Amino acid sequence: MTEVGARGRLAVLAVSAALTMSACSGGTDAVDLNNGGQFRFVEATPSGELIGVGERGEAPDFGGILLDGGAFDPAGLAGDVVVINFWGSWCGPCRVESPEFQEVYDDVRDEGVSFLGVNVKDVDQLARAFVETHGLTFPSIFDPRGEVTLAFRDFPPTAIPSTILLDRDGRVAAVYVGAVSQDTLRAVLDTLLGES
Numbered sequence: 001m002t003e004v005g006a007r008g009r010l011a012v013l014a015v016s017a018a019l020t021m022s023a024c025s026g027g028t029d030a031v032d033l034n035n036g037g038q039f040r041f042v043e044a045t046p047s048g049e050l051i052g053v054g055e056r057g058e059a060p061d062f063g064g065i066l067l068d069g070g071a072f073d074p075a076g077l078a079g080d081v082v083v084i085n086f087w088g089s090w091c092g093p094c095r096v097e098s099p100e101f102q103e104v105y106d107d108v109r110d111e112g113v114s115f116l117g118v119n120v121k122d123v124d125q126l127a128r129a130f131v132e133t134h135g136l137t138f139p140s141i142f143d144p145r146g147e148v149t150l151a152f153r154d155f156p157p158t159a160i161p162s163t164i165l166l167d168r169d170g171r172v173a174a175v176y177v178g179a180v181s182q183d184t185l186r187a188v189l190d191t192l193l194g195e196s
Helices: 003-023 092-111 124-133 147-151 182-194
Strands: 029-032 041-043 081-087 113-120 140-143 162-166 172-177
Touching: 081 092, 081 182, 092 113, 092 182, 113 147, 124 140, 140 147, 162 182, 172 182
Parallel strands: 081 113, 113 140
Antiparallel strands: 029 041, 081 162, 162 172
8 A cells, every 4th residue: 555545544534533523422513514515513603593574585496305205395385484404314413403303393383383304415315214213204305415505505504404494474584503402493483483
């Protein structure tokens, strides 16, 4: 083996070990999507604040195929407060956040709130296994090339996990980079549901 080949293998092993340790930390780390398609873990800073009603921009049109193979119909979200969660099966913080999102979804889905996952840069079988393992019942778009993420480039979900909340008029009301606590999510949904 050449010296360059040995150094290359060591570099790959070091990066893999660092990513594995970061992914398993369960903290508020997130994966940066703006690094030329490469992932790196960055500290997340969700604020828990809403964008002012007069400052909210329209959410982009987007679509895709759901993990169950069906076509996603965005018309089904009309008039609801919407939680869009960008996640990956390879994302450590997503393992903590997703079951908490499911709990909130179970409590609010009959109150005019829709949840939509967007599975980013993943493998179909791993994404489906993640959904089954964590008992997720809200739909997720399978987005291995990040096309839905790109559609939201004006409100960029720059890391995984990221969460975008839409108000009843389809405007972006909040963008959270990193894991969102269940308490924060519930408080923001209560505020959005209280808006006329």
